[in-house]
Amino acid sequence: MSNFFSSSIGRKVTMSLSAIFLMTFLILHVTVNFTSVFSEDLYNSLSHFMGTNLLVQFILQPILIFGVVFHFVMGFILESKNRSSRGVNYAQYEGKNNSSWMSRNMVYSGLVILAFLAIHFIDFWLPELNTKYIQGDMSGMHDGAFRYYDELSHKFQPLWRVIGYCVSFILLSLHLFHGFSSSLQSLGIAASRKKLLKTIGQVYAIIIPLGFIIVAIYHYAIH
Amino acid sequence: MNLTLKIWRQKSRKDKGGFVEYKVSEISGHMSFLEMMDVLNEELIAKNEEPVVFDHDCREGICGSCSMFINGEAHGPDRGVTTCQLHMRKFKDGDKITIEPFRAKAFPVIKDLMVDRSSFDRIQQAGGYISVNTSGRPTDANSILIPKEDADLAMDAATCIGCGACVATCKNSSAMLFVGAKVSQYALLPQGKVEEKERVRNMVAQMDLEGFGACTNTGACEVECPKGISLDNIARMNRGFIGSWLLGE
The missing domain is CATH 3.10.20.30 (Beta-grasp domain)
Incomplete structure (x- = not known):
């Protein structure tokens, strides 16, 4: 099996599987975030469940982190190998005449998403780890009430943060526009279903980032 | 002018x-x-x-x-x-x-403008053929019925002339449209199905050995291909390659 994973198609397959895993996670993430728009209590309850459930914390979360790291590392390995396959670059290369900007620049949209994730981890994940596992406070409470909604709302007060957040999710949308259908193509999904899957991918690439953006703008606007 | x-x-x-x-x-x-x-x-x-x-x-x-x-x-x-x-x-x-x-x-x-494309020849040699025993009692090819749709798809794949425009165009210098077409033209027909698994494995292994990049599905190769070879052939090759590992020899 080692030959499979070291082959060009094998690497593409692992890249696709990690992408599909991350796209599934995004559905869950945006759903939880979006509850904050219409129910503070529901958002607090879901956040507390996700933040304290042992299965989520000690099995799903490490798998997720592995998936994120794997997707980025494999992405850069493939990009590096692909770039070296050219040898001498063209003096004139008109990629815009035969392919989309998104498809040619996955590494750049990926880099923006990586930068966003670093900030996101510093903003939310690391403080959460500190509160729960270093300070040992698993209650999820602050001043007698659940803290999750207030923390989320507080993060979206500065305008620069909201703008940065929206730009990152626009880049995610562009990444998904190509990534969704590309991951299925790499897995060899039958051509007969290609048109339908492409439409589903385009809807997904708009709906998911839009959901995150609405949450950010909503919390900025109501305060 | x-x-x-x-x-x-x-x-x-x-x-x-x-x-x-x-x-x-x-x-x-x-x-x-x-x-x-x-x-x-x-x-x-x-x-x-x-x-x-x-x-x-x-x-x-x-x-x-x-x-x-x-x-x-x-x-x-x-x-x-x-x-x-x-x-x-x-x-x-x-x-x-x-x-x-x-x-x-x-x-x-x-x-000048002349390049060595013998890497394509070596990929073909790795499996782009069917083995036919010449026993002296050959079966008439027409006695094996082939659905029209499969025959058409195989013929579409077989129109690849191996010019290398797919490699030249691809931002990754990937040869997967060429290899996908050559794998497909046999995989779709009963005569080619017999050696399908080792063919796709061997041709992909040779493609990697030659130093071509990996496809990122930009679709540029399909647009620039003078014979209009479809990206579906890459999906079929991927499917065959994955299947050859999952199902074994």
């Missing part, structure tokens, strides 16, 4: 190479691109200069020999044609045309 040609000149595989500009005049729009190159070469020979070396053979879009990267696109700005079928009417009087060889590590330049 009068044109300025910016052409890549390289004396040998080891030479660094560089661009040289030439002027050509009174070029007819009815000429093919290669005929325009012939005019230039005749002028160069008359001046006792070295003519520009480029690949060509049939000059009717069948052999897959011609291989120029013209104004940033494999086989130039037209669609569904090879360089030999590209007419000069696609250009305007006074245009400056940049002409480069197909660029890929697996396609090293031999001289």
Whole structure:
């Protein structure tokens, strides 16, 4: 099996599987975030469940982190190998005449998403780890009430943060526009279903980032 | 029309190479691109200069020999044609045309615009065939019934002329459209199905060995392919390759 994973198609397959895993996670993430728009209590309850459930914390979360790291590392390995396959670059290369900007620049949209994730981890994940596992406070409470909604709302007060957040999710949308259908193509999904899957991918690439953006703008606007 | 040609000149595989500009005049729009190159070469020979070396053979879009990267696109700005079928009417009087060889590590330049595409031959040799025992009692091919749809798809894949435009165009220098077509043309037919698993494994292994990049599904190869080979062939190859590992020999 080692030959499979070291082959060009094998690497593409692992890249696709990690992408599909991350796209599934995004559905869950945006759903939880979006509850904050219409129910503070529901958002607090879901956040507390996700933040304290042992299965989520000690099995799903490490798998997720592995998936994120794997997707980025494999992405850069493939990009590096692909770039070296050219040898001498063209003096004139008109990629815009035969392919989309998104498809040619996955590494750049990926880099923006990586930068966003670093900030996101510093903003939310690391403080959460500190509160729960270093300070040992698993209650999820602050001043007698659940803290999750207030923390989320507080993060979206500065305008620069909201703008940065929206730009990152626009880049995610562009990444998904190509990534969704590309991951299925790499897995060899039958051509007969290609048109339908492409439409589903385009809807997904708009709906998911839009959901995150609405949450950010909503919390900025109501305060 | 009068044109300025910016052409890549390289004396040998080891030479660094560089661009040289030439002027050509009174070029007819009815000429093919290669005929325009012939005019230039005749002028160069008359001046006792070295003519520009480029690949060509049939000059009717069948052999897959011609291989120029013209104004940033494999086989130039037209669609569904090879360089030999590209007419000069696609250009305007006074245009400056940049002409480069197909660029890929697996396609090293031999001289000027001529590149070594023997890596494609080696991929074919790794499995792009069916083994037929010549027992003296052959079965009539027509006795094996093949659905029309499968026959058509196999024929579509088999129209690949192996010119290498897919590799030249792909930002990753990937040969997966070529290999996908060659895998598909056999995998779709009962005679080819017998060796399907080892064929796809061996051809992909050779493709990787030659140093081609991996497909990122930009679709550029499908657009620039003079024979319109579909990306579906790459999906079929991927499916076959994954299946060969999951299901074993």
